[in-house]
Amino acid sequence: MHWAAMGLLVQGGLSPLLSTAIGAFTGAVSNYFLQFYWAFNGKGVHGSSMPVYAFTVILGGLLNAGLFHLLTALIHVGIVPAQIFSTAAVAVMNFVIYKRIVFHERII
Template identity: 35%
Template sequence: MNTLLPRQLRGFVAAGGFATLFHWLVMAALIAAGLEPVLATASGSVSGAVLNYGLQRRLAFRNAGPHRVTVWRYIGSCFGAWFCNLVFFFLLNNVLALPVTLSQIVTTGLVAALNYTVYQRLVFHEQTR
């Protein structure tokens, strides 16, 4: 079946979509419980990252190296993505005064583009012998 997007990119989008929904659900629940939005998005980001690792390996990066290698690379990339998520959200929401929802949508798009490149080139790249 010929599609417009390569299988890897489709898998990345699907896995990231599920993980992002989970991130946003956690974030919304924490905001509803009274937590400050920046802390809520930071917590949601960590929750989504845990789910995302398994989904990315299964749906997008099937030829990745062994878990003992990729999980550590993934954790390192998560720290970078978590920090970028926090900085982008803070700048959009607190400095530019955009609403929470718009700030998170823009932040998610920026971090997703960064993540695809990092996953493809550093985290899940196929191991050579």
């Protein structure tokens, strides 16, 4: 979802940095329930998972935008390689936090 939204927005003339930020948000919203039920087979309560998920999404969005900006504006890497690297870094961070904290099997 992130990449699809980003691609459409860049093609529409929006700046790559704003496009990746909007794309990250779009992906986060659409992925919550897929992550909860499918990837991590969540058993907890959404009320306890959602706030930590939202914090992780914000953290991931900041990491994505920061790395993307660093790579494209300061190091002059192309948009696609910069987004591949940024996506990989955020995916690793998200997986660890989701597995250990957000979707950890706990009933509250």
